[in-house]
Amino acid sequence: MTTLDTSTAPANARKIEQLKPDLLLTQEHHMCPGCGEPLAVRQFLETIQDLGVVQQAVAVAGIGCYTSFSGSMDVDLVQALHGRAPSVATGVKRMLPDALVFTLQGDGDMVNEGLQEVIHTAARGENVTCILLNNGVFGETGGHMTATTVVGQRTKNTLDGRDAAYHGFPILIGDLIAQLEGAAYVARGSVHNAGAVARTKKMFTRAFQSQLRHEGFSFVEVLTMCPTGWFIPTAEGPSYMNETLGEVHIMGELKVDGRVKTTEELHAENVARQHEVEAKLAAGGLDDHEGR
Amino acid sequence: MTTTMSGRVLMEGSEALARAAIVSGCRFFAGYPMTPFTEVLEHMARLLPEVGGVCINAESELEAVGMAWGALSTGARAATGSTGQGLSLMQESFSEITLAELPLVIFNMARGQQDYFQATRGGGHGDYRHIVLAPQDVREGVEHVQLAFHLADKWRNPVLVYGDYLLAHTQEALCIEPMEFPALPAKDWAVDGSASGSGMSKNVTPLGVAKHGQEAFGQEGKFQYIATKTPLMEREVRVESGYLDDAETVVVAFGSPAKFVKYAIKQLRAEGHRIGYVRPITLWPFPFDTVRDAASTARVVGSFELAAGQMVDDVRIAVAGQAPVEFIGGVSTDHSGFGVGRLLEVGEIRTRLLALHEGRPQPQIPGYEKFTYQLQEHQETPA
Numbered sequence: 282m283t284t285l286d287t288s289t290a291p292a293n294a295r296k297i298e299q300l301k302p303d304l305l306l307t308q309e310h311h312m313c314p315g316c317g318e319p320l321a322v323r324q325f326l327e328t329i330q331d332l333g334v335v336q337q338a339v340a341v342a343g344i345g346c347y348t349s350f351s352g353s354m355d356v357d358l359v360q361a362l363h364g365r366a367p368s369v370a371t372g373v374k375r376m377l378p379d380a381l382v383f384t385l386q387g388d389g390d391m392v393n394e395g396l397q398e399v400i401h402t403a404a405r406g407e408n409v410t411c412i413l414l415n416n417g418v419f420g421e422t423g424g425h426m427t428a429t430t431v432v433g434q435r436t437k438n439t440l441d442g443r444d445a446a447y448h449g450f451p452i453l454i455g456d457l458i459a460q461l462e463g464a465a466y467v468a469r470g471s472v473h474n475a476g477a478v479a480r481t482k483k484m485f486t487r488a489f490q491s492q493l494r495h496e497g498f499s500f501v502e503v504l505t506m507c508p509t510g511w512f513i514p515t516a517e518g519p520s521y522m523n524e525t526l527g528e529v530h531i532m533g534e535l536k537v538d539g540r541v542k543t544t545e546e547l548h549a550e551n552v553a554r555q556h557e558v559e560a561k562l563a564a565g566g567l568d569d570h571e572g573r
Numbered sequence: 574m575t576t577t578m579s580g581r582v583l584m585e586g587s588e589a590l591a592r593a594a595i596v597s598g599c600r601f602f603a604g605y606p607m608t609p610f611t612e613v614l615e616h617m618a619r620l621l622p623e624v625g626g627v628c629i630n631a632e633s634e635l636e637a638v639g640m641a642w643g644a645l646s647t648g649a650r651a652a653t654g655s656t657g658q659g660l661s662l663m664q665e666s667f668s669e670i671t672l673a674e675l676p677l678v679i680f681n682m683a684r685g686q687q688d689y690f691q692a693t694r695g696g697g698h699g700d701y702r703h704i705v706l707a708p709q710d711v712r713e714g715v716e717h718v719q720l721a722f723h724l725a726d727k728w729r730n731p732v733l734v735y736g737d738y739l740l741a742h743t744q745e746a747l748c749i750e751p752m753e754f755p756a757l758p759a760k761d762w763a764v765d766g767s768a769s770g771s772g773m774s775k776n777v778t779p780l781g782v783a784k785h786g787q788e789a790f791g792q793e794g795k796f797q798y799i800a801t802k803t804p805l806m807e808r809e810v811r812v813e814s815g816y817l818d819d820a821e822t823v824v825v826a827f828g829s830p831a832k833f834v835k836y837a838i839k840q841l842r843a844e845g846h847r848i849g850y851v852r853p854i855t856l857w858p859f860p861f862d863t864v865r866d867a868a869s870t871a872r873v874v875g876s877f878e879l880a881a882g883q884m885v886d887d888v889r890i891a892v893a894g895q896a897p898v899e900f901i902g903g904v905s906t907d908h909s910g911f912g913v914g915r916l917l918e919v920g921e922i923r924t925r926l927l928a929l930h931e932g933r934p935q936p937q938i939p940g941y942e943k944f945t946y947q948l949q950e951h952q953e954t955p956a
Contacts, residue, residue: 303770304769304770306772306784306785306786307785307786309785329769330770335769335770336766336767336769336770337766337769338766338769338770339764339765339766339769341643348780351776351778351782352776352782352783352784352785352789353784353785354774355769355770355771355772355774355784356766356769356770356774357764357765357766357767357768357769357774357775357776358764358774358775358776358777358778359642359643359646359764359777359778360673360776360777360778360779360780360782361639361642361643362639362665362666362669365635365636365639365642365666367639368631368635368636368637368638368639368640368642368643369639369640369642369643369646370643371629371636371639371640371643372601372603372639372640372641372642372643372644372645372646372647372651373643373644373646373647373764374643375601375627375629375640375643375644376600376601376627376643376644376647376649376651377647377765377766380765380766381766397632397633397636398635398636398639401632401636
């Protein structure tokens with residue numbers, strides 16, 4: 282039996298504070314345990330830094346749980362009303378054509394209150410990136426149904442689950458936006474496991490690159506966990522998300538280079554990837570970049 | 574357009590206001606068509622690109638004001654507008670833009686004077702005031718637009734220009750030249766991305782929050798801060814008055830109708846009637862002191878407005894019981910609700926002024942008999 286030497290840190294050890302993205306002023310936040318939003322915020326902040334466009338970055342924040350990051354992201358920021366970030370971002374971008382302008386919105390903000398804003402901004406081909414953190418509930422008010430809540434999902438005002446006959450059907454916003462000619466890049470990622478996080482970061486990279494090339498509107502939707510708003514144990518967040526939201530809001534790149542992928546195509550891609558990963562795991566494991 | 578020998582140009586009010594905005598440095602405009610505001614938008618759409626500016630035909634009034642909000646956040650001079658109806662849709666943003674201290678200029682090409690409460694009280698939530706300029710004609714409108722951009726920057730507070738159908742559509746011979754104003758502080762609060770990653774990035778927000786480590790008001794502190802700024806803006810009060818020295822009757826009127834009231838009073842003065850007037854140029858701040866002083870020696874005070882009686886409330890506050898206050902205006906639009914209506918006629922105004930002056934009841938507005946609400950038997954109070 283070997284004894285672990287704890288007198289000095291291993292050579293490759295890093296302190297938690299060193300894992301903080303440089304564009305985050307503090308690690309303090311007001312999010313609940315198990316929340317997926319900080320994971321998504323980290324990915325786009327790191328992407329801005331990786332692309333070397335920090336001093337061009339201007340964020341426009343909507344209103345939701347994620348709004349608390351407006352004070353901790355070290356990015357010039359304009360606070361918009363609930364739902365109104367895309368029009369505010371439009372005004373910013375038209376005055377600062379060389380800036381990297383992005384919105385940060387939730388599903389209640391973007392798909393309920395401000396649906397027409399994001400649709401029209403996409404249709405105009407406005408050269409901004411809209412980021413949607415989609416957890417299918419109003420997290421900030423305590424877990425109420427939004428326009429993206431999937432059928433059967435329990436929320437505080439659909440206690441027996443969303444009933445399509447009574448509450449209507451969810452809006453698949455990414456799919457809707459992909460159909461618009463002004464949309465150049467549309468993707469739907471997730472943060473429910475490491476592979477999904479890594480793929481989401483790639484989506485942010487492609488969306489921002491698309492904006493920097495002035496190709497038109499870009500859109501990244503990220504499915505995020507909200508165990509508090511879903512009334513489930515924290516640890517069950519990722520699997521619950523994958524089995525509810527993930528089954529309806531299909532992940533993948535919905536529009537690249539002008540080509541729109543169907544739900545069936547995306548689903549087939551995801552299943553193929555899953556089989557590939559499972560086969561490699563069975564054969565001895567994944568290398569560092571696998572699943573990305 | 575016709576250029577006169579003196580270099581003046583015959584120009585529609587809407588174009589004059591748009592050109593005045595552009596000489597003020599306005600470089601962003603967004604709006605949604607609505608009569609009688611539509612032509613302001615048309616001229617902005619045509620003229621702004623000529624100077625490197627942007628005019629967006631927004632998908633709704635909500636987005637128009639949002640776009641202006643974004644442009645203002647970069648430090649640009651920006652404006653939006655509509656009629657009172659369209660401004661109703663923008664009220665949530667007006668409230669919060671005021672808290673965010675952004676210098677928005679708003680064009681209200683109103684369908685009449687029924688938006689006085691909306692303009693001076695705000696239809697939005699919370700404690701806020703906008704400076705409201707009410708030009709009597711296109712010439713003054715050109716000055717007011719330029720003043721509006723200056724005052725908005727000076728106070729970092731929205732300023733509303735209250736026009737109407739007549740202002741938007743009347744042609745006047747004008748020469749639009751930039752006015753001189755005192756220097757303003759640099760907009761060091763504006764965002765352009767250059768502070769990102771510096772540890773001192775900026776946050777243009779109505780919420781009273783700041784970036785981590787920077788001093789923040791908090792929501793309560795922000796409300797208090799705005800509440801203490803607002804009374805200081807009252808020094809921007811502007812007013813015109815005439816014939817007050819020996820006036821037995823004082824009439825208060827604003828905007829285009831005030832010009833007609835002034836003309837009628839000039840006629841009545843020539844006939845020996847002691848009538849004077851107060852014309853609030855700023856509706857907020859309201860010229861309470863001028864109206865109060867005029868009322869102190871008057872027998873009666875009247876409020877002439879093309880509405881059911883809104884400004885009359887401010888007149889009553891100003892007069893504070895020194896003299897009886899009578900509402901002598903009335904609802905007055907064309908049949909479609911657009912124009913400034915049948916009371917905008919000097920003969921009608923003269924009749925109403927004389928009735929007030931001679932202590933007679935105000936006449937029924939011609940043709941309105943059939944629109945008059947009749948008290949029903951079940952609504953009468955039991956004896």
